[in-house]
Amino acid sequence: MNRTELHKMRKEYSPNPLDIKNISPDPFTQFGLWFTEACQQLNANPSELSEANAMVLSTATKDGIPSSRVVLLKSFSPDGFVFFTNYNSRKGEEISENNMVSLLFFWHNNMRQLRIEGAAVKISQAESDLYFNSRPRESQASSALSLQSKSLANKQIFDDDIKELLESGQTIYRPENWGGYIVNPHYFEFWQGGLRRSHDRIAYSINTTNIEIQWDIQRLYP
Numbered sequence: 001m002n003r004t005e006l007h008k009m010r011k012e013y014s015p016n017p018l019d020i021k022n023i024s025p026d027p028f029t030q031f032g033l034w035f036t037e038a039c040q041q042l043n044a045n046p047s048e049l050s051e052a053n054a055m056v057l058s059t060a061t062k063d064g065i066p067s068s069r070v071v072l073l074k075s076f077s078p079d080g081f082v083f084f085t086n087y088n089s090r091k092g093e094e095i096s097e098n099n100m101v102s103l104l105f106f107w108h109n110n111m112r113q114l115r116i117e118g119a120a121v122k123i124s125q126a127e128s129d130l131y132f133n134s135r136p137r138e139s140q141a142s143s144a145l146s147l148q149s150k151s152l153a154n155k156q157i158f159d160d161d162i163k164e165l166l167e168s169g170q171t172i173y174r175p176e177n178w179g180g181y182i183v184n185p186h187y188f189e190f191w192q193g194g195l196r197r198s199h200d201r202i203a204y205s206i207n208t209t210n211i212e213i214q215w216d217i218q219r220l221y222p
């Protein structure tokens with residue numbers, strides 16, 4: 001594809017405006033509404049390969065060098081957003097030196113983007129065990145044996161190790177270096193694509209001056 005063809009690629013977005021008057025004062029509730037709608041959209045289009053709970057996690061080193069990758073949201077509550085990974089992976093190492101992260105959802109069927117920023121902390125070992133033990137055995141074996149993000153000279157050796165572990169029939173326990181993080185947000189931004197590029201952006205910023213958590217809500221220029 002040449003540059004001119006790329007320049008011409010653009011879509012008219014859905015006429016489904018987002019208004020401060022109609023949104024929840026609580027960003028977690030608003031997230032729940034949008035997440036449910038994203039799931040409904042995908043359920044209505046079974047051929048759609050996207051996963052509504054796929055999100056881009058961005059981390060940065062202590063020197064501010066950023067990196068991004070997709071992970072799956074596994075639960076959310078007013079305490080935050082939980083995903084699971086290898087604590088010794090690149091993302092895990094970056095979080096250990098700088099725990100400020102961002103999460104990004106792009107639900108293209110609804111023309112919606114959601115940005116979340118906050119601090120990531122490890123969840124309890126008991127919670128990680130609970131999720132690990134609920135996973136399919138193949139996923140457990142892969143997580144237990146993967147040195148995620150480290151150099152792998154021979155994939156066959158990794159595949160053989162997984163096969164051997166699966167065939168051994170032994171219980172696969174969660175390795176200590178694998179578990180969940182919860183991202184506790186201080187910022188949310190809901191973006192709704194609009195007609196004629198008149199997009200809506202509504203930002204929620206945490207107001208820490210009060211003892212009770214309050215969210216300041218404002219509209220941003222698109």
Ligand SMILES: Cc1cc2nc3c(=O)[nH]c(=O)nc-3n(C[C@H](O)[C@H](O)[C@H](O)COP(=O)(O)O)c2cc1C
Nearest residue numbers: 054069070071072083084085086089090091092149
């Ligand atoms: C749809 C999708 C879902 C993924 N889910 C996860 C996940 O939940 N946890 C995870 O560690 N990696 C997941 N990955 C792989 C990551 O994107 C990434 O390759 C891996 O975590 C290593 O990242 P790092 O080297 O930056 O730490 C997923 C990838 C895709 C495309």
